[in-house]
Amino acid sequence: MKRAFNQRISSTLTQRKQAGLNRSRTVIEQGNQSRLVVDGQSYINFSGNDYLGLAGSQELTQAWQQGLVLYGSGSGASPLVTGYSKPHADLESQLAEWLGFDCALLFNSGFSANQAVLFSLLEKGDTLLQDKLNHASLMEAGMLSPASMKRFKHNDVFHLTKLLTTSDDSPSLVVTEGVFSMDGDLSPLAEIAKITSANNTWLMVDDAHGCGVLGSNGRGCSDFYQVTPDILVVTFGKGFGLSGAAVLCNAECGDYFAQFARHHVYSTAMPPAQAHALSHALSMIQQQEWRREKLTELSQQFESELGSFSGAVKTETPIKPIIIGDADKAMEISAALKNQGLWTTAIRPPTIPSGTARLRVTLSANHTQQDIKQLTQAITELG
Ligand SMILES: Cc1ncc(COP(=O)(O)O)c(C=O)c1O
Incomplete structure (x- = not known):
């Protein structure tokens, strides 16, 4: 029934247009x-x-051009094969040192980093608690993961506490954004960190919109609130002016993701020239x-x-x-x-x-x- 797909596509598009919610790319x-x-x-x-304002900066463009001259255009393979080179390793250690973690692992996008973490970490019987307004990449991964997902009211620490205390003692992961992308407000990270620590729960923070912008030297939300989550995701398409992402965590967790995070293992590594440019963007963030x-x-x-x-x-x-x-x-x-x-x-x-x-x-x-x-x-x- 090949036609079934055509019918589905056409009726879904019609519904979207009728609801006045059709979108187009410019x-x-x-x-x-x-x-x-x-x-x-x-x-x-x-x-x-x-x-x-880094995306169009001449200084950053020159850094990328220099990376192209030094390392060529593409990485040529996934990281566990031959795609992981010196500029990738350098960028990972610079990020880990700057943000205060044992290690960083690079991904091609924030979307894939979020999905990789949730898919590789969560198992059946686990509980995942997410802020209601978390990004689509987190929500979708949570819904598709084998864990049982609950959503707490936006930035509502009482609701989060209630959900945590009424959950059984299965392994639980709390996930929030640092800065909410559509509202621009901050998560009450200090309070959330207290709750997760009191409940023996892991905390993951997606700081896509905070890294580079908030905290001392632009270290982001965790610095702003002096909180070190168990897992921090930073992305490079916003404050860094480029694209890609990194997951920061402890050494054993980093090793685990390097083995089992499928979006890392089975995806071509970002071009080394891009990693080189990202290291330069990082120094601009730190110094400017x-x-x-x-x-x-x-x-x-x-x-x-x-x-x-x-x-x-x-x-x-x-x-x-x-x-x-x-x-x-x-x-x-x-x-x-x-x-x-x-x-x-x-x-x-x-x-x-x-x-x-x-x-x-x-x-x-x-x-x-x-x-x-x-x-x-x-x-x-x-x-
Ligand atoms: C909070 C948040 N997380 C993750 C992402 C995805 O990042 P990327 O654009 O690098 O895929 C976005 C993108 O808009 C975002 O706003």
């Missing part, structure tokens, strides 16, 4: 900067995750404090200019959601801002809970005060 002609060009028209980009200072200034400016604008949520991060509620309305406002040269993508269900469609405004160290002023004025006038 071809960005030039874009990994605070400016992007679409159809020949230039916009100020308030929708990226390049918080520190001005990028974090600039983000803090722009963030204060954004919040003070918007004042108590309805739906605008104040955060300690460069992620500044403006909750609109209705998905069509969010699309309309996003389109109106685009007409004024301001790119703010509307985020709609199913990425976020229904009724909470929003503009997910993100700031970058490459924005200027004038960029922020233009955006806040436009939003205020539209509001």
